Amino acid sequence: MATGDLCTVERRGRVHLITLTGAGEHRLNPALLSAIRSAVAASAGAGALVLAAEGKYFSNGFDQAWARTVPLHLQAAMGDAFCGLVADLLALPMPTVAAVTGHAVAAGCVLALAHDTVVMRGSRGFLYMSEVDAGIRIIDFFADVFREVVPDAVNRRDLLLRGDRMAAAEAVRRGLVDATVDGGVEDVVNAAVAEAEKLAARGWNGEVVAEIRKAAWPNLWSKVKDYGADAPVVTRPRL
């Protein structure tokens, strides 16, 4: 499947803009995760990255419907690929901005919060950890990642244990998101790109940005680094 069916990549000035395409839910299955990771890898040479989406959803989480149709080890591959994407974002040698253009649910919420800066559409869309309402356990690595991106106890309790749906104004008030943007999807993307361009204009050494980010989130990095694109491949010895 061509990456273009799932996400597009464009340059705007120094900004590498990845957009999850179409009006669908942008559910994170292995195909989409792979496409996003390729798009992230293609950012080499840019000064900042923006991840955005079209339609009503930023991302509605893991593809549970797909997961129900495949054996357990393939479901695990979806989780591994998500860890890998988070690792790639953490290790990225440039600032990252999430443009939360619509609903960011479960894994979609975590993906948004794994960026350095998060801007969110003011008029529509919410952050929502749907697991408690859907009766889904939050498994170890996912809980670990969530705790790192939402360190505040009350926010963690409200999102995880109450399944609160947080609109942009509330999310900014609670420190989860950096800014709300009025208008439509395009306005949010433009604001994110403008912010990313400002960060790119600082002219920071990308390797240093990546190392400082990993040092700022060492627990998160330690949990995902073995899944990243640059992780050493462990080959099993042949007997």
Place this chain on the structure above:
Amino acid sequence: MATGDLCTVERRGRVHLITLPGAGEHRLNPALISAIRSAVAAACASPGAGALVMAAEGKFFCNGYDLAWARGDPSGRIAAVRAARRGLVADLLALPMPTVAAVTGHAAAAGCGLALAHDTVVMRASRGFLYMGEVDAGIKIIDYFGELLRQKVPDAATRRDLVMKGEKMTAAEAVRRGIVDLAVDGGVDDVVAAAVTIAEGLAARGWDGEIVAEIRKAAWPELWSKVKDYGCDAPSRPRL
């Protein structure tokens, strides 16, 4: 001693309400903790119970450990009551329903920790304070209790003021600092009613209790790991 002397249990709709009765300080000793743990366990067994509220009568929610009792055999008894309270915290963390503490009066030391071990905390506005009196009384705060404070009072300045300065925090201050969710005007019954209303709202979400417990443990894993071997579901030690 009948549990009813130490704590009472009633159902209000879907809410399992535990009350520490009487005008006393509700100081924690093994007998009271055992009664509370039985009452908490009864919530799981109570058909249709969807949330738990812990409250008290009188001027105190809980004024900490029963130090007068502990003086009878200081090293042994303090260890015993600490182990029992560790078990109570484990039971609350593993409870398959949302939990609400109704801090109806003073919550000091271990009593403050007991309140904070609940998912939601409401507190009487007009009277009573949270008080980590250990520094004033010369008592250590041990590992899991420290972890509880770190997890539920993540703001470093607030934690320092509570624990290192022994600040007495009123409901308004506690809400402002993010430790308590709601300050409730009026008397003890008003605080209990507010807690029950919140609990009823949480019960109405119809969550799968096992999932609530698993998510809670995943949200506070460091705390869970320090207490889980003491909970009612922990494997018992082999007899030699």
